[in-house]
Amino acid sequence: MPDTLHDGDALNLDVAASHMVTRIPRVRAEATVDSVLELLRGQVFQCADTIFVVDPQDRLLGIVRINDLFSDGTRLIQDIMVPEHEAVALGDDQEEIASLAIRLNMIAVPVVDWDQKLVGAVPPEALFRILRDEHMEDLQRFAGIAAHDDGPDAALDAPLFNRFSRRLPWLVFGLLASSLITVVMVGFEHTLSSNVSVAFFVPALVYIAGAIGTQAVSVSVRGLSVGEVDIGALLRDELIIGSAIGTALGSLAGLAVMIFFGDVILAVAVGLAVLAGGTVSAVVGFGLPWVFKRFGSDPALGSGPICTIIQDVTSLFIYFALVSLLVL
Amino acid sequence: MPDTLHDGDALNLDVAASHMVTRIPRVRAEATVDSVLELLRGQVFQCADTIFVVDPQDRLLGIVRINDLFSDGTRLIQDIMVPEHEAVALGDDQEEIASLAIRLNMIAVPVVDWDQKLVGAVPPEALFRILRDEHMEDLQRFAGIAAHDDGPDAALDAPLFNRFSRRLPWLVFGLLASSLITVVMVGFEHTLSSNVSVAFFVPALVYIAGAIGTQAVSVSVRGLSVGEVDIGALLRDELIIGSAIGTALGSLAGLAVMIFFGDVILAVAVGLAVLAGGTVSAVVGFGLPWVFKRFGSDPALGSGPICTIIQDVTSLFIYFALVSLLVL
Numbered sequence: 100m101p102d103t104l105h106d107g108d109a110l111n112l113d114v115a116a117s118h119m120v121t122r123i124p125r126v127r128a129e130a131t132v133d134s135v136l137e138l139l140r141g142q143v144f145q146c147a148d149t150i151f152v153v154d155p156q157d158r159l160l161g162i163v164r165i166n167d168l169f170s171d172g173t174r175l176i177q178d179i180m181v182p183e184h185e186a187v188a189l190g191d192d193q194e195e196i197a198s199l200a201i202r203l204n205m206i207a208v209p210v211v212d213w214d215q216k217l218v219g220a221v222p223p224e225a226l227f228r229i230l231r232d233e234h235m236e237d238l239q240r241f242a243g244i245a246a247h248d249d250g251p252d253a254a255l256d257a258p259l260f261n262r263f264s265r266r267l268p269w270l271v272f273g274l275l276a277s278s279l280i281t282v283v284m285v286g287f288e289h290t291l292s293s294n295v296s297v298a299f300f301v302p303a304l305v306y307i308a309g310a311i312g313t314q315a316v317s318v319s320v321r322g323l324s325v326g327e328v329d330i331g332a333l334l335r336d337e338l339i340i341g342s343a344i345g346t347a348l349g350s351l352a353g354l355a356v357m358i359f360f361g362d363v364i365l366a367v368a369v370g371l372a373v374l375a376g377g378t379v380s381a382v383v384g385f386g387l388p389w390v391f392k393r394f395g396s397d398p399a400l401g402s403g404p405i406c407t408i409i410q411d412v413t414s415l416f417i418y419f420a421l422v423s424l425l426v427l
Numbered sequence: 428m429p430d431t432l433h434d435g436d437a438l439n440l441d442v443a444a445s446h447m448v449t450r451i452p453r454v455r456a457e458a459t460v461d462s463v464l465e466l467l468r469g470q471v472f473q474c475a476d477t478i479f480v481v482d483p484q485d486r487l488l489g490i491v492r493i494n495d496l497f498s499d500g501t502r503l504i505q506d507i508m509v510p511e512h513e514a515v516a517l518g519d520d521q522e523e524i525a526s527l528a529i530r531l532n533m534i535a536v537p538v539v540d541w542d543q544k545l546v547g548a549v550p551p552e553a554l555f556r557i558l559r560d561e562h563m564e565d566l567q568r569f570a571g572i573a574a575h576d577d578g579p580d581a582a583l584d585a586p587l588f589n590r591f592s593r594r595l596p597w598l599v600f601g602l603l604a605s606s607l608i609t610v611v612m613v614g615f616e617h618t619l620s621s622n623v624s625v626a627f628f629v630p631a632l633v634y635i636a637g638a639i640g641t642q643a644v645s646v647s648v649r650g651l652s653v654g655e656v657d658i659g660a661l662l663r664d665e666l667i668i669g670s671a672i673g674t675a676l677g678s679l680a681g682l683a684v685m686i687f688f689g690d691v692i693l694a695v696a697v698g699l700a701v702l703a704g705g706t707v708s709a710v711v712g713f714g715l716p717w718v719f720k721r722f723g724s725d726p727a728l729g730s731g732p733i734c735t736i737i738q739d740v741t742s743l744f745i746y747f748a749l750v751s752l753l754v755l
Contacts, residue, residue, distance in 0.1 A: 144497060165475045204555075223476070223534040237566065241566070241641075241645065266672060267672060274676055296616070302612065303602070347599075407638075411634065
């Protein structure tokens with residue numbers, strides 16, 4: 100019988116079955132600590148950090164940390180075990196394994212089959228790799244880089260063409276999407292040609308909207324990773340924080356335009372565009388990861404071109420509309 | 428004697444001393460497995476996943492995974508131990524603890540004092556928290572959000588004003604820095620007013636340069652987290668990949684401008700600006716995190732406003748210079 104059901108590195112199945120080991124200590128609840136220690140002697144385990152307590156049908160009753168096994172030898176396992184039935188299924192994604200481990204402070208996560216029978220455990224070594232992989236994958240997704248088939252660590256040493264082709268798709272999509280921004284600009288050609296200085300503030304506006312949006316995406320992705328959070332409350336908070344930030348930066352930007360360009364209308368338009376664009380960006384940046392998650396995609400995709408383009412288009416539209424309105 | 432030297436949550440000292448536990452199994456190399464198991468019985472440990480082998484002066488000789496302790500009882504500890512002297516010092520940063528654990532596949536990291544004497548170990552539970560905190564902190568830093576004093580998990584529940592004020596500083600800095608982009612735009616006022624359609628492509632150019640740069644930052648931060656990587660080779664790769672991406676996207680953008688606007692000069696200028704801006708963004712995005720690391724800062728700061736502004740200013744300068752040159 101193989102030690103692991105699959106070789107995770109070769110198959111890159113990011114599920115519990117590919118991360119688990121099967122040679123783990125299984126004991127009965129009625130046994131004494133001393134008898135368990137005797138039982139474990141002479142056996143070779145792949146994960147002895149946690150002792151798994153099972154019933155005669157091999158169903159998980161609880162776990163005992165090895166730390167607690169070297170205690171009073173006459174005590175019964177059932178008296179020192181954590182009656183913790185939560186486990187992952189064979190097909191559960193590695194993200195779920197990591198979040199269960201973190202939530203319950205477990206260093207080895209039991210794996211059960213469709214019949215709730217204990218089949219193995221994901222050892223701490225594998226949990227470390229999972230946590231690190233998730234970290235590296237998030238960094239990639241945030242930057243719009245497609246995942247490498249062999250996991251994030253292989254990505255750095257991949258052949259040049261592979262690295263090139265994992266980065267190109269999102270950029271091409273972004274380029275196509277950014278034609279929408281160009282459409283907005285063309286739509287306000289009249290405003291631009293009647294006062295070319297309106298164009299001066301376009302890149303800075305786009306930059307600020309994007310920066311506020313990126314912060315909101317990061318808050319959102321973090322919120323989703325924590326698990327049970329009240330999305331309504333967080334969204335309301337984000338609206339408040341976004342408009343507060345928009346007000347602060349908008350006042351600053353308007354003041355700067357007033358001082359350096361002496362144009363009241365332009366100053367008001369820039370200030371209000373930063374305020375409105377910032378608020379919209381915060382809400383969009385916060386909301387999109389939840390939408391992605393809802394449709395079964397990765398929340399970190401919310402930081403990609405879709406979010407940026409929505410923010411850019413909204414900010415510029417507000418800006419040009421304000422300028423056109425105020426100049427008229 | 429306290430269990431931990433410091434309460435890490437309260438003090439938020441992200442160093443080994445605040446994460447370690449001190450009640451750990453210490454054994455001699457000459458002992459047999461059986462005698463060690465007898466010795467451990469009846470004791471309460473905070474981290475029994477790893478047995479630490481020390482000499483009479485308490486200096487670390489090696490470690491034994493608990494998995495290997497339930498093997499042949501007549502064998503000597505020195506025959507089954509991993510003669511692994513690497514440890515962290517009391518003042519080492521939590522990032523170093525995590526990278527050592529990952530590199531050596533250790534699930535408990537020994538901590539030694541100035542005299543190389545074993546004083547404790549960072550248990551797997553703490554390593555999990557560290558890995559997760561580093562993950563969440565990276566997401567924050569990538570987005571330019573200042574760290575919360577009580578760690579990233581506290582950040583979500585912080586009062587609104589705290590969340591607002593941790594996000595504002597980088598944005599204000601970004602707003603100030605973005606005035607540089609405005610200066611570039613003002614500098615090419617003549618080019619803009621002689622052909623207002625030049626302005627149409629400014630937001631898309633800024634977007635693409637930023638997207639390529641963000642990917643490069645992510646590759647760079649990942650490279651730095653791996654540890655020993657040849658920066659020269661990676662930088663050369665990034666130059667090749669960046670110019671390949673720039674060529675692909677530049678051709679696409681130029682073609683689109685040609686088709687929809689029928690302006691050859693504008694098409695060539697946009698295409699070349701995407702090519703040049705993309706290459707510069709890739710190199711800057713890749714290089715800045717190394718510069719930050721070199722000066723003792725966090726590499727993920729490389730994704731902040733400084734990087735974006737350099738990329739935006741360069742791309743726009745190249746674009747306007749090309750337009751001015753080609754139109755003349």
